[in-house]
Structure formats: C-alpha cells, structure tokens
Amino acid sequence: MHLIPSFFCTRWPVTPADPGLPPVLVLPLAPAPGWLDRVRPPSGTLDSLGRLLGHTRAQVLDVLDRPMSTGGIAAQLFLAPASASRHTAVLREAGLISSHRRRHEVLHRRTSLGEALLNGEPRTA
Numbered sequence: 001m002h003l004i005p006s007f008f009c010t011r012w013p014v015t016p017a018d019p020g021l022p023p024v025l026v027l028p029l030a031p032a033p034g035w036l037d038r039v040r041p042p043s044g045t046l047d048s049l050g051r052l053l054g055h056t057r058a059q060v061l062d063v064l065d066r067p068m069s070t071g072g073i074a075a076q077l078f079l080a081p082a083s084a085s086r087h088t089a090v091l092r093e094a095g096l097i098s099s100h101r102r103r104h105e106v107l108h109r110r111t112s113l114g115e116a117l118l119n120g121e122p123r124t125a
Helices: 044-053 055-063 070-077 081-093 112-118
Strands: 002-006 024-028 097-102 105-110
Touching: 044 055, 044 112, 055 070, 055 081, 055 112, 070 081, 070 105, 081 097, 081 105, 105 112
Parallel strands: 002 024
Antiparallel strands: 097 105
C-alpha cells in the first residue's frame, strides 16, 4: 500500500474507489509549523470593518501600516497576486490607500482616511 500525503485532503484519509488501481491511502498533510501564524484573527474594529468592506479588504488595509508592494500583500495574506491587485485597486478608488511606483513595483500605503476608518475614528469635516 502507498501512503500519499496531500495538502488538499483536509479531514480524514481517503482511498480511491477503483479496484483496478494499486492500493493507495491519501492522508491529510498538516501545514508547516508557523504557516498560519501570520494570519491574525480579526480584532473588534477589524471584524466590524470586515463586515463593511469584506474581510480580505479589511486585512489588506490593516497590513498597510508601512509601504508594501502588491506581491508583499499577496504573500503576507496568502492571496493570489491578481487578487491582491484587485483589492488594492478598490481600496485606492475609495481613497483608503495611496499607491506610487518605485522602480519596477507599486507600493501601497494607507491614507489618513484609511487610518481613521481602520481605527474607528470619526471623520471631521
């Protein structure tokens, strides 16, 4: 019998149902230690903001306390680069982040409006 670890097998071992194949047992593969440590559970404000913007966009806004590239955002939040790019575009259009080009990459950072929204501060006119 062959044992095959699989990241996509999430709950219990699975065996293929084809009797013509050699016996195989597909086992759940635990993530590497620390793999999910960087993904923080939402705080009260971040959870409320997540209900307004969507949890992923709220997390993107949260990680932008310093300039970060689209690839950096994708790596930090375990997103596809195209997904990170779309989230930053929506946040930029709303005025919550600003973006500027530095050589071959685009860096994003929260604006004062994004900072106020993230911290739950009322906006004064």
